[in-house]
Amino acid sequence: MSELLSDLDxxxxxxxxxxxxFGEEGQAKLRQSTALVSRCGGLGGPICFALAAAxxxxxxxxxxxxxxxDDLNRQILMRHEDLGKSRAESAQSTLAAFNPAIEVEAxxxxxxxENAADLVSRADIVFSAAPLFEERFLMxxxxxxxxxxxxxxxxxxxxxxxIPIVPGQSACLSCLYPxxxxxxxxxxxxxxxxxxxxxxxxxxxxxxxxSGLGTAQTNRMIYFDSALMRFQTxxxxxxxxxxxxxxxA
Amino acid sequence: xxITVQYTGQLAGxxxxxxxxxxxxxxxxxxxxVGQLCDRHGTNYTELLVSGxxxxxxxxxxxxxxxxxxxxxxxxxxxxxxxxxLMTPIAxx
Numbered sequence: 197m198s199e200l201l202s203d204l205d206x207x208x209x210x211x212x213x214x215x216x217x218f219g220e221e222g223q224a225k226l227r228q229s230t231a232l233v234s235r236c237g238g239l240g241g242p243i244c245f246a247l248a249a250a251x252x253x254x255x256x257x258x259x260x261x262x263x264x265x266d267d268l269n270r271q272i273l274m275r276h277e278d279l280g281k282s283r284a285e286s287a288q289s290t291l292a293a294f295n296p297a298i299e300v301e302a303x304x305x306x307x308x309x310e311n312a313a314d315l316v317s318r319a320d321i322v323f324s325a326a327p328l329f330e331e332r333f334l335m336x337x338x339x340x341x342x343x344x345x346x347x348x349x350x351x352x353x354x355x356x357x358x359i360p361i362v363p364g365q366s367a368c369l370s371c372l373y374p375x376x377x378x379x380x381x382x383x384x385x386x387x388x389x390x391x392x393x394x395x396x397x398x399x400x401x402x403x404x405x406x407s408g409l410g411t412a413q414t415n416r417m418i419y420f421d422s423a424l425m426r427f428q429t430x431x432x433x434x435x436x437x438x439x440x441x442x443x444x445a
Numbered sequence: 446x447x448i449t450v451q452y453t454g455q456l457a458g459x460x461x462x463x464x465x466x467x468x469x470x471x472x473x474x475x476x477x478x479v480g481q482l483c484d485r486h487g488t489n490y491t492e493l494l495v496s497g498x499x500x501x502x503x504x505x506x507x508x509x510x511x512x513x514x515x516x517x518x519x520x521x522x523x524x525x526x527x528x529x530x531l532m533t534p535i536a537x538x
Contacts, residue, residue, distance in 0.1 A: 352535035
């Protein structure tokens, strides 16, 4: 697998190639992998940054809409000069400048019933960072159907939680949340550093899942409260009645 | 028996605290605890946590000492449990 790394790869990733258990084999696995990230805001943006820095071969960014001023407290892939322009294209531009050796595709759409299956089919791993449960459930369903890794990350106020999912082995999002929660609101309190913290934990879980480094926290939720800097891992259980991955699905 | 109830997400915002220590009667069930908490914390808390029938909403996760608790809340005995964590769903990005 080592021959898949170029001299430029070896030079760029020299410091992480030294990580025990990672090496050229782990790097080559990232190089060969495509990640789908939805969306690229306060959470998805730092995920994309971390994946680009780590050397994923391709990142597909799915995010509709144009950049607004009130996005800029957390959406670190964006630039002030891009106000009013496509978020996905702004993120693509930043990532291309940061790591020109990887491929970045901008899809100026959110995840929908119409595009979910196709977008997931083009990825090896999906990072879910959408602010609506409807989009998260679509990604979860398609990842289970297509047997793709999923890392579902979320935050609220000063808290975050990350759920790495291996279909067929670990609880899926619908095991934990069987319905769209009626009280979740699109707008949520957020400081950018908190979403970036959740993002980087999620990105690291994805890097482990793809490369084989360390132990991915599957069947666990990683939860933190940055007000107290309290971190917990919570043991999760699959739901045999789950409509997506259960016995009758 | 003393049990710490830990709140997350919107629940923590409503209660204004991250957790609280409660002194409960031996044999208290999860369902009874939820009823007490709803009486204590008011309408917004109740609407977030339980459905109209008084049952925990399906998407409310209950964690006993770091492990997801699954089962019938009306019969789930809290004896021996040190911490009950109540997690309402979040999806902020």
